[in-house]
Structures are given as structure tokens and as C-alpha cells.
Amino acid sequence: MTKYLINRLLISIPTLFAISIIIFAILALAPGDPMGEFALNPSLTAEVRENVRRSLGLDQPIYIRYIKWFVAFMTGDMGYSFTSRSPVGALILQRLPTTLWVVGSAYILGTILAVPLGVISALKRHSVFDVILTTLVFFGFSLPTFFTGLLFIIIFSVQLKWLPFIYNSTLQVTDWQSFTAQIQQSIMPVCVLALWQAAMLMRFVRSEVLENLHQDYVRTAYAKGLPTFAVIYRHVLRNALIPVVTLVALDIPNIFTGALVTEQVFRVPGIGALLIDSIYRNDTPVVMAITFIYAILIVVFNLIADILYGLLDPRVKYTK
Structure with a gap:
């Protein structure tokens, strides 16, 4: 029984790792811009929107963003919402x-x-x-x-x-x-x-x-x-x-x-x-x-x- 549980856990870990990569890649490559709501605000200049994008890490390569997200998730930090700015x-x-x-x-x-x-x-x-x-x-x-x-x-x-x-x-x-x-x-x-x-x-x-x-x-x-x-x-x-x-x-x-x-x-x-x-x-x-x-x-x-x-x-x- 113990050996079976260990084998299943060893299979589950890479499975979840692969699922996390797929989820992140699909959402990162999906059409739509998380900063789209800012574009509707005429009081925000392009420079301000770019600074916000940089502060959220959206200017970084996709693999860097994934690594940061996965490491943070494993430590219990799921990040902050783009819209409500809440954890x-x-x-x-x-x-x-x-x-x-x-x-x-x-x-x-x-x-x-x-x-x-x-x-x-x-x-x-x-x-x-x-x-x-x-x-x-x-x-x-x-x-x-x-x-x-x-x-x-x-x-x-x-x-x-x-x-x-x-x-x-x-x-x-x-x-x-x-x-x-x-x-x-x-x-x-x-x-x-x-x-x-x-x-x-x-x-x-x-x-x-x-x-x-x-x-x-x-x-x-x-x-x-x-x-x-x-x-x-x-x-x-x-x-x-x-x-x-x-x-x-x-x-x-x-x-x-x-x-x-x-x-x-x-x-x-x-x-x-x-x-x-x-x-x-x-x-x-x-x-x-x-x-x-x-x-x-x-x-x-x-x-x-x-x-x-x-x-x-x-x-x-x-x-x-």
C-alpha cells in the first residue's frame, strides 16, 4: 500500500507540473489584454500604462513569468488580481x-x-x-x-x-x-x-x-x-x-x-x-x-x- 501511494505521488507531481505549464501557456497566449480596461481611461497616458504593465511583470518573457508564478504558488502566494488589485x-x-x-x-x-x-x-x-x-x-x-x-x-x-x-x-x-x-x-x-x-x-x-x-x-x-x-x-x-x-x-x-x-x-x-x-x-x-x-x-x-x-x-x- 505504501509503495503504491509513493508511486502514485511520483506520477501526480509531474502531471500537475505539466498541467500548470499548459494552463499558464494557454492563458498567456490567449487573445485579450489584461490592461484593456486602462486603455479606456483617457486620463492614463501610454507611459503610465507601460509602467503598470512593468510593475505587474507583463513585460517579461513568458517562461520567466511562469517560473515566478509557479514558485510563488508553491509558497502560497497566488499573486494579485489585475482588476481588483487584491490578493x-x-x-x-x-x-x-x-x-x-x-x-x-x-x-x-x-x-x-x-x-x-x-x-x-x-x-x-x-x-x-x-x-x-x-x-x-x-x-x-x-x-x-x-x-x-x-x-x-x-x-x-x-x-x-x-x-x-x-x-x-x-x-x-x-x-x-x-x-x-x-x-x-x-x-x-x-x-x-x-x-x-x-x-x-x-x-x-x-x-x-x-x-x-x-x-x-x-x-x-x-x-x-x-x-x-x-x-x-x-x-x-x-x-x-x-x-x-x-x-x-x-x-x-x-x-x-x-x-x-x-x-x-x-x-x-x-x-x-x-x-x-x-x-x-x-x-x-x-x-x-x-x-x-x-x-x-x-x-x-x-x-x-x-x-x-x-x-x-x-x-x-x-x-x-
Whole structure:
């Protein structure tokens, strides 16, 4: 196990290094000028704009800029935003609680719904419950989140006037009334993301449970006289969740990097909205930091998923 982890880490380090080079090169060579906003200001002369460009290091060769950025990132310094002149790390930490609250709640809710519904749907295959649930899952998985979000806004905000359709980022939870308001404004974005997450996971859970229900070890367990719940919980579900672990692990980084589309629809001031806004403004340091953090999380949770395989399935052996 230790040897396997060391080998994976030795592979992950050059992988992340290569990803950082690709991200930096794409953003550095992409069209658009980070100093474009200064060009619209008639009070700034060309000399002043050139001095600002020099102070930001934009006049240096691309490889020098990359080395400085990578070394600084490894020491925890993500640089400064070109537009707000604030530290990138502070901007991300400012948006992180909102993203964790909205996207994290949706992820947990979607996973809690997906696993039991997927198992029940597989056990009641071709029943009325299975047909209705499968149809709903098909629509939930097929409809994009921006369409579902707009539909929720039209129904629950415009027509019924039950929920606010714009997320109030200035709301401070200080008493029960403000806490209720926070819950109300979070219901629609959380439900939109949770429905999509549950629909995606439930399809895989149902498929894997159906595949394992007819295996020899299940028939053997029933022959031993084990009750249905014990067979499903101890044998079927444990094996069925092995491929689902990969999906769950790969989706967890989204909790930290935000839901790009949904945050834009509901004006949630999360990290996803920060990334989109930074792309529009050619704010390269912010875009590089968020995308590289996402890459790191993907690699880390892939490794966690591989470790969980061994805990769920004793047949998995770490030999390399």
C-alpha cells in the first residue's frame, strides 16, 4: 500500500507540473489584454500604462513569468488580481464559504437521495415506481441546469412569489430571521444542483445494483438464509458502489470550485462566478489560481478514490 501511494505521488507531481505549464501557456497566449480596461481611461497616458504593465511583470518573457508564478504558488502566494488589485488567495477565501454552503449542500443532498432511490429502483425493476423514477431521472439528467434554474425562477419566484430569485450576498446570519432568509435564498440553487447530481448518480447506482443482483455470491448469500436487507447492504451495495466512488470523488472538487452555470443564473457570489467574471476581465492570476487548484483537487481525489477501492472491495490489491 505504501509503495503504491509513493508511486502514485511520483506520477501526480509531474502531471500537475505539466498541467500548470499548459494552463499558464494557454492563458498567456490567449487573445485579450489584461490592461484593456486602462486603455479606456483617457486620463492614463501610454507611459503610465507601460509602467503598470512593468510593475505587474507583463513585460517579461513568458517562461520567466511562469517560473515566478509557479514558485510563488508553491509558497502560497497566488499573486494579485489585475482588476481588483487584491490578493488572489483572499478573493478565493472570500467566495469559498458561499460555494461550500450552496454547492456542498446540493452535493450532500443529491448523494443522499441517489443511493437509496437507485437501490429501490433496481429492486423494484419494471414496477410503476421504477418507471416513474427512471423517467424523472431521465429528465433531470437531460435538462441543463441553466434551464432548470430559469424554470424554478419562473415558477417559485415570479408566479408563486415564494422564494427570492437573486442571491443576497450581503445577508449576514445574526438571528433566526436572517437564518430563515438565508435558507430561503439557497433553496432554488441547492435544489437545481441536487436534482442534477441525484439524477446522474442514481443512474449508475441502479445499473450497478442490477448487475450485482444476479451474481453467484448473491445467490449463495440467499442460500445461507441471510435476510434481503443483509444481502443488499453487506454484499450487493458494497460491490455496486465501487464504480460510483469514482464519480463521487471526481465531483467533490466542484464543491470547492463552484457551479459555474448555476451561480450565474442565481447570482450566487461563489468561486464559479468569480472564475467567469475573471475570464471576462482577462484577470489571468485569478483564472490560473482557480483552474490549477481544481487540477490539484482532481488528482488528490482520484488518489482517494483508488484507496477507497481497497476498502470497499478486498479483492483489490495494490501491487504497484
